[in-house]
Each structure stands twice: as structure tokens, then as C-alpha cells.
Amino acid sequence: MQSLAPLQPAAIDVLPSTPALRRSRRTRFFEQTSVMVPLAGVGIGAWCALRGEGNRRQLGLATLGGSLVAMLTRWQLARWFSEKARYEIESIDGDFEVRQYAPRVQAETVLNAAPWKQSLHEGFDRLANYIFGGNARGLNIAMTAPVMVTVGAMDRATRTVAFKIPDSVPFETLPAPNDRQITLRRIPARRVAALSYSGRYGVEIPSRKRQELLTYVRAAGLLPIGDVIFAGYDAPWTLPWLRRNEVQVELSSMPGIPSAGAGADT
Numbered sequence: 054m055q056s057l058a059p060l061q062p063a064a065i066d067v068l069p070s071t072p073a074l075r076r077s078r079r080t081r082f083f084e085q086t087s088v089m090v091p092l093a094g095v096g097i098g099a100w101c102a103l104r105g106e107g108n109r110r111q112l113g114l115a116t117l118g119g120s121l122v123a124m125l126t127r128w129q130l131a132r133w134f135s136e137k138a139r140y141e142i143e144s145i146d147g148d149f150e151v152r153q154y155a156p157r158v159q160a161e162t163v164l165n166a167a168p169w170k171q172s173l174h175e176g177f178d179r180l181a182n183y184i185f186g187g188n189a190r191g192l193n194i195a196m197t198a199p200v201m202v203t204v205g206a207m208d209r210a211t212r213t214v215a216f217k218i219p220d221s222v223p224f225e226t227l228p229a230p231n232d233r234q235i236t237l238r239r240i241p242a243r244r245v246a247a248l249s250y251s252g253r254y255g256v257e258i259p260s261r262k263r264q265e266l267l268t269y270v271r272a273a274g275l276l277p278i279g280d281v282i283f284a285g286y287d288a289p290w291t292l293p294w295l296r297r298n299e300v301q302v303e304l305s306s307m308p309g310i311p312s313a314g315a316g317a318d319t
Contacts, residue, residue, distance in 0.1 A: 097113070097116060099113070100113065101113025101114075101116065102114045130287075130291070130295065131198075131287065131288055131291075132198045132199075132286040132287055132297060135195075135196060135197055135198045136195065136197045136198070136217070136219050136220070137197065137198050137199070137217075137286070138154060138155075138157055138197075138198075138199070138217050139154070139155040139157070139220075140152040140153060140154040140155065140245070141153045143244070146269075146273075148248055148249045148250060149246070149247070149248050149266075149269045150246070150247050150248075150249070151244065151245070151246050151247075151273075151275070151304070152244070152245050152246075152247060153242070153243075153244055153245075154242060154243050154244075154245050155242055156239065156240060156241050156242050157217050157218070157220075157239075157240050158217070158218040158223075158224045158227070158237065158238070158239055158240070159201075159215045159216060159217050159218060159237075159238055159240055160180050160183055160184070160215065160216050160218060160230070160235055160236070160237055160238075161180075161213050161214065161215035161216075161235070161236055161238055162176050162179045162180060162213070162214055162215075162232075162234050162235050162236070163211065163212070163213050163214075163234070164176055164211065164212050164214065165211050166209055166210070166211055167209065167210070167211070167212060168208050168209050168256075169205075169208050169212075169255075169256035169259075170256070172202060172203075172210075172212040172214060173202060173214070173254060176202065176212070176213075176214025177200060177214060179214075179232055179234060179235060180214060180215070180216045180235065181196075182231075182232065183230045183231070183232060183235050184196065184216065187230065187231045187232060188228035188229060188230055188231055189228040189229040189230075189231065190228040191228075192228050194218065194219065194222055195219050195221075195222075196216070197216060197217040197218070197219055198217075198286040198287075199217075199284035199285050199286040199297075199299070200214070200215075200216060200284070200285045201213075201214070201215040201216075201217075201282050201283070201284050201301075202214050202215075202282065202283045202285070203280045203281070203282055203283075204259045204260060204263045204280070204281045204282065204283050204300060205280070206260075206263075208256050213280075218237075224237065224239060243303050243304075244303070244304040244306070245301050245302065245303055245304060246266065246269065246270045246273075246275060246277065246301065246302050246304055247266075247284070247299045247300070247301045248262055248265060248266040248269060248299060248300050248301075249297065249298070249299050250262055250298050250299070250300075251293065251294055251295070251296050251297065251298060252293050252294070252296065252298065253293050254283075254285060254289070254298070258298075259283045259298075259300060262298075262300045263281040263300050265300075266281060266300045266301075266302060267281070267302070270302060270304070275304050275305075276304065276305040277302040277303070277304060277305070278302075278303050278304065278305045279302065279303045280302075281300055281301070281302045282300065282301045282302070283298070283299070283300055284298065284299040284300070284301055285298055286298070286299075
């Protein structure tokens with residue numbers, strides 16, 4: 054990931070409304086509604102099924118069943134209801150895409166010489182603590198997708214773990230983290246290559262996909278810069294075959310040179 058100097062947020066009183074901010078607020082409303090409506094449906098359906106008779110009881114059972122299915126879908130596919138990093142697709146070849154990403158703000162933390170599983174768990178816990186109130190104002194910030202982790206060439210590596218901050222919470226208003234190991238950072242617009250896949254989060258799969266991504270990138274005459282990033286869109290309890298995973302790398306504006314050694318480490 055390209056190194057950027059950390060910036061310190063400053064408080065302001067009035068923030069202009071922007072399309073990104075309005076879109077983020079709509080996503081947040083949809084996310085909250087997707088939780089509350091099925092819960093209400095379970096309560097209403099159970100009450101009608103237990104207390105009603107005839108058609109009322111049948112309607113209650115149908116409402117209860119439909120609400121439970123909705124809750125299961127929400128639980129397994131939470132990414133459908135979460136705000137994501139915004140991008141436009143420039144080109145696509147199967148699971149390989151070249152994208153143009155919009156600027157964003159992210160919270161990130163660095164783990165030094167850590168194994169893959171430790172990086173995932175410890176990095177996630179640090180950042181989750183920040184967005185769930187571990188900050189100067191005790192503010193709760195909505196979870197977004199994906200969670201981003203530097204892959205690295207080996208299991209033990211120095212890795213950056215990052216969460217995107219919702220667009221409805223501009224950088225200038227972000228509370229300072231209580232944990233000094235967390236940095237708030239502006240990420241500029243960038244061109245990115247991404248390779249999508251499903252499955253588990255074990256280090257062997259992201260490492261193999263890292264090599265596949267670099268092969269695709271160089272074969273396309275593109276020049277990768279920085280580290281390859283794993284992007285996980287789903288919670289650990291999502292069934293592996295339902296997960297959306299990616300490996301991503303930023304691309305230089307300079308053309309690359311296709312070669313026979315396209316899969317080699319950078």
C-alpha cells in the first residue's frame with residue numbers, strides 16, 4: 054500500500070452534503086432496516102401464530118418463516134447491507150478486474166512480523182474496538198466492507214490491517230483513537246487490479262492468489278506498485294462458498310512489461 058503521512062482530524066461545525074455522503078447515509082439506513090424489520094417480523098409472526106386462529110394463525114406462521122429466512126440471509130450475507138469502497142470497473146476478464154477507486158478515509162493498524170492468523174485477528178480486534186466506541190468521543194461508527202490486510206510473501210510478515218470509514222463520517226469529524234497503534238488516513242483515488250475468489254481465509258489461499266494476481270497484471274502489461282492486499286467482504290461465520298474475497302494491488306500510471314517471470318515477487 055502506498056505510504057501516506059498520517060493526518061490529524063480537526064473539528065468543524067458544518068459539513069456540506071455530497072452525493073457520497075448521501076449515498077452512505079442511505080446505505081446505513083438500509084443496513085439498520087435490514088436488522089429491525091426481520092426482528093419485528095419474528096415477534097409479530099410468533100404472536101399471531103401462538104394467539105391467532107385460522108387464517109390469522111397461517112399468516113403468522115408465514116410471517117415468522119419469512120422473517121427467519123430474512124434473518125438468516127442477513128446473517129450470512131451481511132456484505133449486501135454494508136457500505137463498500139466505491140469504484141468503477143475499467144476492464145474485466147473473468148475474475149480479474151481493473152478498477153478506478155474513489156478517494157476514501159480508512160483506519161489502519163500495523164502488526165510487525167506477525168503470522169497471518171494473528172494479523173487478521175489482532176488487527177481486526179484493534180480496529181473493531183475503535184469503531185465500536187474505543188475513541189475520544191465514545192462514538193460508534195458503522196462497519197463497512199471489505200476488511201483489508203497486506204498479504205505478504207511469507208506467513209510471518211509486517212502487515213497493515215485497514216477498515217474503510219463510512220462516507221457519512223467525514224475525516225474532519227472523526228474522533229481520535231484511544232489506541233495509539235491506530236492511524237486515520239486519507240487514501241487518494243487510485244487505479245487497482247483485483248482478483249476475486251471464494252473460500253476460506255487461510256494464508257495458503259491468499260498467498261497463491263497473490264501470485265495469480267501478479268501474473269494477470271504483468272501479462273496485461275500493467276505495473277503493480279506497493280503490497281498485494283487481501284480484501285475480505287464477509288464475516289468469519291459466513292459459509293466459505295458464499296464468501297466474496299479478493300486480492301488487490303495498486304497500479305502505476307506507467308505501463309508494465311509482460312515477461313515470462315510474471316509470477317515472481319515484487
